[in-house]
Amino acid sequence: MLRSMYSGVSGLKTQQIKMDTIANNIANVNTVGFKQGDVYFKEMLSQDLGSSSAGAPFNREVGLGVSVGAIDTKFIQGALQSTGRELDFAIQGDGFFTVQTESGDTMYTRDGIFTWDSEGVLRTTDGHKVLGKDGQPINKQVQEVDEEGNPLTDKTGNPVMRDLTTNELMESFQINTFNNPAGLQKAGNNYYVESSISGQPQAYEGSSIVSGAVEMSNVDLSTEFTNMIITSRAFQANSRTITTSDEMLQELVNLKR
Numbered sequence: 001m002l003r004s005m006y007s008g009v010s011g012l013k014t015q016q017i018k019m020d021t022i023a024n025n026i027a028n029v030n031t032v033g034f035k036q037g038d039v040y041f042k043e044m045l046s047q048d049l050g051s052s053s054a055g056a057p058f059n060r061e062v063g064l065g066v067s068v069g070a071i072d073t074k075f076i077q078g079a080l081q082s083t084g085r086e087l088d089f090a091i092q093g094d095g096f097f098t099v100q101t102e103s104g105d106t107m108y109t110r111d112g113i114f115t116w117d118s119e120g121v122l123r124t125t126d127g128h129k130v131l132g133k134d135g136q137p138i139n140k141q142v143q144e145v146d147e148e149g150n151p152l153t154d155k156t157g158n159p160v161m162r163d164l165t166t167n168e169l170m171e172s173f174q175i176n177t178f179n180n181p182a183g184l185q186k187a188g189n190n191y192y193v194e195s196s197i198s199g200q201p202q203a204y205e206g207s208s209i210v211s212g213a214v215e216m217s218n219v220d221l222s223t224e225f226t227n228m229i230i231t232s233r234a235f236q237a238n239s240r241t242i243t244t245s246d247e248m249l250q251e252l253v254n255l256k257r
Contacts, residue, residue, distance in 0.1 A: 037073055086212065090213045105193070126189055
């Protein structure tokens with residue numbers, strides 16, 4: 001009976017984590033670039049009740065509950081929503097925009113809402129610099145070149161500068177992917193950082209960049225509400241296991257009276 005109570009408690013804990021994940025998914029249903037989380041369970045250790053008789057086809061083991069096996073991030077493509085804003089970009093396909101914090105750390109995101117700062121550097125809404133294919137922050141101005149590709153200068157020797165076109169900007173982004181994107185560590189605010197599980201970033205050219213649009217959350221509300229009902233019922237069932245075990249213990253106590 002104590003085993004059943006411990007199993008019920010483990011069930012309550014894991015179902016609560018499942019519900020927390022569902023609640024977070026629903027809360028971020030309109031968050032740009034958000035990716036749905038999902039919880040997977042695994043059986044805990046079993047207790048051997050003793051050796052079976054010779055020739056018996058089965059072992060005598062009883063389970064001791066459940067634990068969280070993994071909390072997976074599903075990097076499924078979200079729907080693209082048109083904004084008409086020139087500096088809104090969405091990745092159609094795999095990969096992440098690469099950004100750099102003020103401390104020099106590199107992070108990755110699917111959120112493509114960018115803006116130019118006062119110095120002409122492309123930044124995220126959080127102020128992180130957006131990196132180009134050369135590994136440097138993308139700058140609004142580039143030096144003009146002649147037909148042979150030689151940099152142009154004016155009469156005083158200063159470089160002749162011009163603004164990037166939208167097409168040039170779209171081709172400038174450093175898009176990286178990973179062997180195991182699900183292994184990326186969440187850094188908050190739609191950012192991810194590399195981990196030993198994700199593997200190292202790799203430049204990726206297989207996706208397309210869409211201008212004037214953003215990728216919305218890939219959360220499916222109908223799925224989340226269904227999971228919420230299932231999780232709620234599972235929580236109730238585990239609660240019932242505990243109360244039933246308690247009633248059985250109470251009956252044993254009453255036998256001594």
